Amino acid sequence: MHYNVKVDAFEGPLDLLLHLINKYEVDIYDIPVSQITDQYLTYIHTMQELELDIASEYLVMAATLLAIKSKMLLPQREEELFEEEHDLEDDPREELVQRLVEYRKYKEAADELKKKESSRSLLYTRPPADVTEYSREDSNTSIGDVTLYDMLAAFQKMSRRVKEKKPKRTTIKTEEIPIEGRMNEIKQQLRGGGRKRFTDLFTDHEKGSMIVTFLAILELMKTSELSCEQEGNFGEIMIFESERKAME
Structure with missing residues (x-):
């Protein structure tokens, strides 16, 4: 039997990459592409095994990581190595790193706004009411x-x-x-x-x-x-x- 289940908890491929970077405590500006790519593909493979509905953007990111990994494994000629000493902008990871840094910035901002929303929701202008029934709910379901x-x-x-x-x-x-x-x-x-x-x-x-x-x-x-x-x-x-x- 086949069950197609769409999981809303995933916020996108960049969110999964950030999770892996934090989990393995690697420098976001010096990503070990080979390790992160292998772990990313493991998660994708597991989702496919479970027949979860995977958005195409996850597969696009997988292809991007494989392309970067392949480019970094290619042997370089001496003249290319000499040019790299004077120009470091050819790092194939650069565009991905910039996207991750930008995504992390907005994610942290969203978390901060969520905290402010939670704090603001504690302010009431109505008279005190009996909320005992609600305070008991989910007290141990964290x-x-x-x-x-x-x-x-x-x-x-x-x-x-x-x-x-x-x-x-x-x-x-x-x-x-x-x-x-x-x-x-x-x-x-x-x-x-x-x-x-x-x-x-x-x-x-x-x-x-x-x-x-x-x-x-x-x-x-x-x-x-x-x-x-x-x-x-x-x-x-x-x-x-x-x-x-x-x-x-």
């Missing part, structure tokens, strides 16, 4: 710094371990797995305040079943029926029923 990138990385890591454990020869079984049914199974497992590790929800290690489980988790988080949290970078992601859902 997902901290968990992003879709972290979820994809966790899925990559788990898939790699499953592939390494599988025998070289195996029988492929075709089985239709309704995503709605898997969503109900996950909700049942977490009902009543239960908490499970992200990896423990993947009880069936067949590729089709793993993909359906991953998409079911994303859909439940999108509808605020599930929440997650992660203790520190690369830590285990915990999945649990949102408080709002538990109160229903």
